[in-house]
Amino acid sequence: MVASEPAIALTGVSKLYGGRPVLDSVDLAIAPGSFVALVGSSGSGKTTLLKTINRLVEPEAGHVAVEGSDVRGLPPAALRRRIGYVLQAIGLFPHLTIAENIWIVPRLTGAPGAERDARVAELLRMVALPGDVGRRYPASLSGGQAQRVGFARALAARPAIVLMDEPFGALDPVTRDELGRAYRALHDQLGLTSVMVTHDMTEALLLADRILVLDGGRIVADARPAEIARGHSDARVRALVEVSTRQAARLADLVAGR
């Protein structure tokens, strides 16, 4: 098999906040079509890493390339319109209807307005929302519905790459499981490259096909979920995984009546 060009490549990326490194010379290549989870505790640098990809954060050193080209060669706004982005805060614009919210990136790129209604309807179907939601305002939606709209907005301009910053963080457990699986299905169906930041190892293990564990601005583990789950050489990684496996074992015992 021919090694294809990485969708996202970081070389020696460092970022300082107040003299303290939050990213310490990170090297990383993400293959097209992969679903990568960035896991770590608060302050590990996972969100900063995600934001260097679409220039929401500018690193002090190193290079970031998206689909082969250095991101510094592109105006930040143009770069971000090419990449889907989902926020923990959801961040729907409260003064715009759902349809206007979903259509915001095509509007910014000057897509013909005539295509709007059909595309919005298609996206609402993709995220399993009824078509009449488009006319409503964000305030009338539940948290889960709003984040479905958040996903639809991220996908509206048909990006190849989607970045997610704790996308399920604000949702209740049932909704986050449902929405996580729904997005994983879209990822496969649309052939996306997805990068998701989460502090929840279980979520990462169940959704991603590659897990990066960050600590102190460095990647301390980079492996498939099964390898991570079976036990890793790094104690910090094992500690993160153990919480999930111990809970799973206890649940399995409960179910089996032991």
Add this chain to the structure above:
Amino acid sequence: MGEALAELPALVRAHLGLSVAAVAIAVVAGLPLALWAVRARRLRGPLLAAIGLVQTIPALALLALFYPLLLALGRVTALPIPALGFWPALIALALYALLPIVRNGVAAIEGVDRGAIEAADAVGMTRAQRLRLVELPLGAPVILAGIRTATIWTIGAATLATTVGQPCLGNLIFSGLQTENWVRVLVGCAAAAVLALGADLLLGAIEAGIAQRSRWRLWGGSGLLAVGLIFALLPGPSRPAVVVGAKNFSEQYILASVIRQKLEEAEFHTDQRDDLGSAVAYRALAAGEIDVYVDYTGTLWANVLGRRDNPPPARMRAMLAAALAQRDGVHLFGPLGFENAYALAMRRDRAAALGIRTLDDLAHAAPHLRLASDLEFLSRPEWRAVAAAYGLRFADQRSYSPTFMYRAIVDGSADVLSAFSSDGRIAALDLVTLADPRGALPNYDAVLLLSPKAARDPKLVAALRPLVGSIPIDRMRAANLLVDRDRDKKSPAEAARWLVGR
């Protein structure tokens, strides 16, 4: 009442036009300032402090400050900058309206939900797009609340514009206050209040319309507001007019009205600038912002020429006429026939009881007596002259606005007052003016003054010529009394008709 109501539409228009223009300027200047303050955090403190400082200056003082400022600017730049009327009022009110607009502007942008800002950046909006598509629409209710506050303040403060010669609802209030015509005061206040409440209501509806996304309220409010604006800003019956000036007391209102009646008989269009201060009135005439007004020889002698000496009346008038013509091109047209001089007066019964007939007699009794003066008198050279000539020392000296000065002598809280010899209240209140055997008080012949331009108009000069020497002191006193008395008050215009129509 009827007369005040007849003046109302023109004054409401002028008032609204001025207020709207001032708020519009404040919005156009204030919103960019607010955006700048949001971006440049270090400048925000000093900027808001400077704007707040403007707010601490009393509105009346701020208005007054722009007169000399614009005058000096006009002199330095040699441009025809109007120092009186619309422009100084506009600038002062716009500055005044700035604070709530800038402060709310900053709060509006800063108050926008962080999630929406983060999302705006993440979906690839440029800074300008973020401002236009997210920050301004979401901050609009708060920005509008600032504009609303500014509008209400401005409509209130605009009543003060009459003091720099800009017609507004303040004309009714100030002239009503001077002539104790409370109906005029009430009509002026009520109209200003209705305008402010109306503007508040409409802007409130628009604000709520935006906040609740109710198109009905938004468009309803905007529509009615637009109708009001069109009413205010449509050019009124515009035509070249002779502008008659008046200072801020009854006699001046009456004489301005007399002059207008004479001019209109000669088919001139006329306009009036009320409530001008002494120094402002003369400089406005010299600058051609007003065309004609009545001043008094002693005032011009001391204030305009800065002279301290006291020549006999005819000589003073001749020297004045020559000096004003030569220096400013102002034409001293001629005396009206009466004098409005400073005199010291007492109640007749009190003067008789104390045996006081002259200022010499007064000097002996003064250490036990209280003096009530108008606001200017004690700082004027006349007072220094008369006090020095007779060695006057009173037990107590207080300054009042003219109306309340007379109240003080009637109710016995003062014994002596600085009266004006043409004041109708001298006869009405049974006061006596004290003789001035040493000739210390200068004379104050009422004289018509014409601006350089008006003096070159033979038709205008001819129309006003009959006024010269036509108003004897007893007629002027009677006309003043018609306006100043408590019962059956006449308006200045009615008194003027009585004065010329005998």
